[in-house]
Amino acid sequence: MLKYIVDTVKKDKYKALWLSHSSISDYLKCPRLYYLHTIYKDLRTGHKISIVNPSLTLGQTVHSVIESLACLSLEERFKTSPLFKFEEAWKKVSGEKGGFENSDEEVLFKEKGVKMIKNIIENPGPVANKAIRIRSENGLPYYWFSEDDNVILCGKIDWLEYLPETDSVHIIDFKTGRIEEDEGSLQLPIYLLLANNLQKRKVTAASYWYLGNEKGIVKQKLPDEKESADKISKIAGRIALARKLNHFKCPSGGCRYCYPYERILKNEGVWVGVSEYQQDVYMLKKPQPKPVRPQNR
Numbered sequence: 001m002l003k004y005i006v007d008t009v010k011k012d013k014y015k016a017l018w019l020s021h022s023s024i025s026d027y028l029k030c031p032r033l034y035y036l037h038t039i040y041k042d043l044r045t046g047h048k049i050s051i052v053n054p055s056l057t058l059g060q061t062v063h064s065v066i067e068s069l070a071c072l073s074l075e076e077r078f079k080t081s082p083l084f085k086f087e088e089a090w091k092k093v094s095g096e097k098g099g100f101e102n103s104d105e106e107v108l109f110k111e112k113g114v115k116m117i118k119n120i121i122e123n124p125g126p127v128a129n130k131a132i133r134i135r136s137e138n139g140l141p142y143y144w145f146s147e148d149d150n151v152i153l154c155g156k157i158d159w160l161e162y163l164p165e166t167d168s169v170h171i172i173d174f175k176t177g178r179i180e181e182d183e184g185s186l187q188l189p190i191y192l193l194l195a196n197n198l199q200k201r202k203v204t205a206a207s208y209w210y211l212g213n214e215k216g217i218v219k220q221k222l223p224d225e226k227e228s229a230d231k232i233s234k235i236a237g238r239i240a241l242a243r244k245l246n247h248f249k250c251p252s253g254g255c256r257y258c259y260p261y262e263r264i265l266k267n268e269g270v271w272v273g274v275s276e277y278q279q280d281v282y283m284l285k286k287p288q289p290k291p292v293r294p295q296n297r
Helices: 021-029 031-039 054-070 082-091 103-122 187-198 225-245 259-265
Strands: 017-019 048-051 142-146 151-154 159-163 168-175 202-210 216-220 270-274 279-283
Touching (some): 017 225, 021 031, 021 225, 054 103, 054 168, 151 187
Parallel strands (some): 048 279
Antiparallel strands (some): 202 216
């Protein structure tokens, strides 16, 4: 599969190349971003680094509420208001922990989150139907994409709706941002591979649910499984080679994707804590505008 890798490798999840939609996206955007986000560790703490910002906090908090609903039976799902769960989750990310520079900014993003949760409560759609949970280890679903090459594919699917008429499943991904998913995105191909390898029912539908705009649930064409696997295989080969050669150069010599992490290395970030994944979390404050000097008259 990975034609560039010459050494013989053995199945070992601790030494395996772990791939997800997030890590693959990082590498395709900028190899330097991939390195700083996925590989680099602070010598002082031994931790990887991550950056928090209001949009990311909003998305993660809304998704945490949705994930909690999927774990419950239909009878229990709405007994406790999702709005209450959102309020409790928000307390953990309030202030700088969520990347908010001031209370006005935090209120703005919190109101967006409340609106999204209300949208689900008032129009639950698939969330009111039976959901399928796929097996995971320590909360992260994964499978061996290639045992021969020691590659693991992992990721969390937001929602797997069970379709009793066909005894199949419907992949649903919740979107909290303003930008719609690109047609060339590898998210659905990766989710399709995960769903097909981690549970027994056939995937017969896939949708994006845009919570942040009026589009709502938008059905997507199901990717071809073989084509999806081939695409991931080629990218896995590129990443594996880059890791072997330790070659993670920004093609632009510094781009908007890797620049925020370079700022962290220059001590321009504000440390806000350690994540559940043992990452040092930082926020970056917006540059202050230079004062305008009054002109002499």
